[in-house]
Amino acid sequence: MRAAVLTEPGRIAVEDRPVPTPAAGDVLVEVTAVGVCGSDAHYYREGRIGDFVVEAPLVLGHEAAGRIVAVGAGVDGGRVGERVSIEPQRPDPSSAETLRGDYNLCPHMRFYATPPVDGALCDYVTIGSAFAHPVPDSVSDTAAALLEPTSVAVATLRKAGVGAGSSLLIAGAGPIGLMCAQVARAMGATRIVVSDPDDRRRGNAPRFGATEAIAPDAVREVDPVDAFVDASGAPPAIVDGMRRVRPAGRVVLVGMGPDTVALPLGVIQNRELVVTGVFRYANTWPAAIALAASGRIDLDGMVTGRFRLAETAQALDADRVPGSIKAVIDVAGDRG
Known part of the structure; x- marks a missing residue:
């Protein structure tokens, strides 16, 4: 199979690799689409994120969808042919965190595209059968891949306590900020203020759920909100946002x-x-699938760049294009 491999910072090579064999409890997924995350771009450009360092060739990509083509021992063979969204996690089933339901915090987690674990920018991947979530035909392959960042938003807004009539301030109108705005609207929030220094990004916010889109210097004038979500990572935005939260x-x-x-x-x-x-997610895919299938959120509309597997390097730099929101790699598009 083909795999787009990060061989060193700033260099991607498409290589031939063996098709993996699903272990007991696993499924083999033929990948159709992979979304590009900011973490992929960080690994591509810097070779590291904090303590996670790329020390050997690595396949990037963890926002993935595909079709089950084989199953391992103990998995119902009737699942072959299912279209699925991949939850790219392998927690230790016996860890204390997993047993109490916080499996995203498992200290022994093996997560796609986090060194040294390979990700999904290849033709085939394996994953535990419970982490291959069936999606209905109303959800496109692209949207199925973007259920991963949707799950980040679902986890975030659950922690924010967002519900009917909530007010919310979001700092950052990048993919996660806009995803949070969409999900907040679907969860019943009636006031969703999004701040960002970039005019183009602010211009996207109303389309994806914001009731107000403002520049950062206007945040200090925002009336108190029930919750603040920082999707920017910028210290001034964090401090200013905190000051707008009600008691x-x-x-x-x-x-x-x-x-x-x-x-x-x-x-x-x-x-x-x-x-x-928020660190990844747990128990979020059912909600994310329901939101996408119902049309309450628009995932396909967030895509501003589409690429083939051979164009992975360009896709990883797509966030530098003015007006870019989300890049998706169509792995199936040029499959032989």
């Missing part, structure tokens, strides 16, 4: 930023704010 409100940090940020502890203490982070 007993929630702050959820999902953007990738510096390891250390000075926070307004007086605001956190005096308002009794709940401040938490």
Whole structure:
């Protein structure tokens, strides 16, 4: 099979590799589409994200969809032919975190495209059968791949306590910020303010759920909100956003930023704010699939660039194109 391999920072090579064999409990998925995440771009350009360092050739890509073509022992053979969205995680089923339901926090996690685990920018991958989620025909291959960032948004907004009538401030109108806006609207939020310094990105926000789109210097004038989501990773945005949260409100940090940020502890203490982070997701795919299948969110509309597997390097740089939201690699498109 073909695999797009990061051989060193800034270099992708398409190589021939053996098709993997599904182990007991696994399925073999023929990949159709893979979304490009900011983490993929970081590994491509920098060769690392924090403590995760690329030390050997690595296949990127963890936002993936495809079709089951074979199953391992113990898996119902009737699943062959199913179209699926891949939840790209392999937690240790016996870890304390997995057993209490927080499997995304398993210390022994093997996650697609996180060194040294290969990802999905190839023709075939294996995954535990429970992590290959069937999708209806109303959900395209592209949308099925983008259920992964949708799941990030679902996890984020659950932590933010968003529901009917909620008000929300989101910093950052990139893919995750816009995904959070869409999901928040679908969950019943009636006031969704999105801030971003880029005019083009702000211009996209109303289409994807924002009721207001503002520049960062206007955040200090925003009326108090029930929750603040930082999808930017920018320290000034984090601090300004926290200050707009009502007493007993929630702050959820999902953007990738510096390891250390000075926070307004007086605001956190005096308002009794709940401040938490998001690291991947757990138990989110059923909700994400339902939102996409019902038409409550528009995933295909977020795609601004489509590429073939041989164009993986260009896809990884697509976020530098003005107006870009989401790039998707059509793995099936040029399959021989």
